[in-house]
Amino acid sequence: xxxxxxxxxxxxxxxxxxxxxxxxxxxxxxxxxxxxxxxxxxxxxxxxxxxxxxxxxxxxxxxxxxxxxxxxxxxxxxxxxxxxxxxxxxxxxxxxxxxxxxxxxxxxxxxxxxxxxxxxxxxxxxxxxxxxxxxxxxxxxxxxxxxxxxxxxxxxxxxxxxxxxxxxxxxxxxxxxxxxxxxxxxxxxxxxxxxxxxxxxxxxxxxxxxxxxxxxxxxxxxxxxxxxxxxxxxxxxxxxxxxxxxxxxxxxxxxxxxxxxxxxxxxxxxxxxxxxxxxxxxxxxxxxxxxxxxxxxxxxxxxxxxxxxxxxxx
Ligand SMILES: Cc1ncc(COP(=O)(O)O)c(C=O)c1O
Numbered sequence: 001x002x003x004x005x006x007x008x009x010x011x012x013x014x015x016x017x018x019x020x021x022x023x024x025x026x027x028x029x030x031x032x033x034x035x036x037x038x039x040x041x042x043x044x045x046x047x048x049x050x051x052x053x054x055x056x057x058x059x060x061x062x063x064x065x066x067x068x069x070x071x072x073x074x075x076x077x078x079x080x081x082x083x084x085x086x087x088x089x090x091x092x093x094x095x096x097x098x099x100x101x102x103x104x105x106x107x108x109x110x111x112x113x114x115x116x117x118x119x120x121x122x123x124x125x126x127x128x129x130x131x132x133x134x135x136x137x138x139x140x141x142x143x144x145x146x147x148x149x150x151x152x153x154x155x156x157x158x159x160x161x162x163x164x165x166x167x168x169x170x171x172x173x174x175x176x177x178x179x180x181x182x183x184x185x186x187x188x189x190x191x192x193x194x195x196x197x198x199x200x201x202x203x204x205x206x207x208x209x210x211x212x213x214x215x216x217x218x219x220x221x222x223x224x225x226x227x228x229x230x231x232x233x234x235x236x237x238x239x240x241x242x243x244x245x246x247x248x249x250x251x252x253x254x255x256x257x258x259x260x261x262x263x264x265x266x267x268x269x270x271x272x273x274x275x276x277x278x279x280x281x282x283x284x285x286x287x288x289x290x291x292x293x294x295x296x297x298x299x300x301x302x303x304x305x306x307x308x309x310x311x312x313x314x
Contacts, residue, residue, distance in 0.1 A: 001138055001184040008130040015087040015126035032123055033105035037113050040104035040123075040166040041065035044269040047088065047097035047128075051310030055081070057232045058269075062103060065164045066122075071105055073121045080124065085313050087126040094314050098131035098270060102166065135266070135274035138184060142289045143277025144266065146198060148255060149174035149186035153196035153227035161196075161229045174199040185266070187258070187279060190227035194252045197228035201268035204237065205253060205261035206294045218262065220248040220294060233267040233302075240301045246294070261285070263292030272306075273299045 014026040021027075033039035043058040052058075059077050066074045075083075084099060102125040108117040138144050151174045154161060174186035178199065187203065190196040197203055203223065208216035220241050222234060241248035258264060264276040264284045277289035285292055291299075 001135060001144070003131075003134055006130050012127075012129060013087065013090045015083050015090075015124075017123055017125075018083060018086075020087065020090050028104070028123060028125070029107045031108045031111065033108060033118060034102065034123070034166055036108060036111055038165065038167040038169075039069070039113075039115075040102055041069065041071075041164055042100060042102045042166055043164065045084075045099040045101060046269050046306075047093065047095060047099065047313070048306045048310055049095050050314035051312050052084070052099070053269075053306050053310045054232050054236070055311040055313070057235075058101075061164055061230070061232070062101065064162070066103055068160065068163045069105070069165065070115065071103070071122060072115075072118075073106075074103070075122070075124055081311075081313065083124060083126050084128075087128050088314055091128055093128055093130070096130055096132060097128050100127040100129075101125070102127070104166075131270075133270070133272045133274070135184070135271040138277075139274060139291070143275045143284075143291065144184040145182075145278040146185055146187045146276055146280070147178055147181040147183040148280055149177045149188050149199070151177070151186075151188060153188045153190050155191055155227050161225065161227055164229055171199040187255075188227075189255075190223075192252075194226075194254055195223050195258060196226070197223070197231075198266055201266035201271060201274070202228060202231040202234040203253075203258075204234075204265050204267065205258055206263035206265075206292060207257065207261040209247075209249065217247055218294065220246055220298075221253060221257070222248075222250055223253050224250045231267060233269055233272065236302065236305065237267055237273070237298060240298060240305065244297075244301060246298070255280070258284075263295050265295045265298075273302055 012023040013020040104123040106122045178186040185198045209219035259282045275291040275295045
């Protein structure tokens with residue numbers, strides 16, 4: 001799965017601290033904290049028919065992440081929403097748009113990691129692109145293929161996964177392994193060897209649970225947020241399960257559980273719900289690779305939700 005250049009994005013205007021600049025001219029200072037140390041937080045948002053889905057949940061996570069990193073100035077919700085609206089209007093965007101929102105600690109007076117060198121406030125970047133859900137091409141065919149990465153996801157005592165920061169090297173290392181193996185993405189384990197998430201998305205399986213009890217039933221299962229962020233799409237799926245009487249649990253999941261699952265899918269703002277056809281060369285489910293019924297149902301419910309919910313910004 002390799003994203004390609006979308007001609008519709010050739011003349012994008014990018015918003016940097018309120019200034020709208022053509023994508024080819026847009027830039028930030030070499031003294032900016034994002035360049036100096038990846039010292040920034042970010043969110044991915046999606047625009048559906050003029051509305052941003054779960055906008056406030058994303059802005060709250062951005063604020064929590066920035067507070068955890070001890071940013072001294074954080075723009076208010078309304079200030080950020082105003083910049084998003086300005087960017088979408090300047091690019092005449094209404095639908096099928098992904099917005100990458102980045103808040104850096106700002107420009108430093110000299111290079112270095114010390115936050116006291118930041119004396120002029122944060123940098124807010126709003127990058128809006130025309131972008132379909134990124135895994136769509138694999139959804140009509142064989143589903144996504146995953147391999148297990150040798151790179152482990154940090155627990156909170158190393159780097160709290162609930163800080164949604166810009167140090168993506170761990171994920172990029174895992175993605176490099178997936179690329180080398182010809183897979184779409186990499187499954188990442190936590191330090192105990194249980195599934196954490198992929199390099200970019202949360203993971204769900206559907207299988208009989210409990211495996212050894214008298215009356216197992218098909219249950220949607222996802223790892224606890226021990227070594228992955230509290231995902232917003234993940235939470236939507238948990239809520240959809242609860243609202244529609246679909247059995248669902250959060251628990252430790254090992255690779256053996258994944259290999260033996262009837263269905264597997266990933267979740268994230270960038271790719272929504274995407275079914276997985278193969279993990280480490282093993283086909284998921286008994287049938288020929290096909291999207292399973294529970295995944296199909298949840299995708300339908302999620303589509304209904306994105307159609308009706310969201311904050312109008314256009
Ligand atoms: C590491 C990681 N996992 C999973 C996700 C998906 O989370 P969400 O559903 O909130 O987009 C993201 C999204 O930014 C992420 O960075």
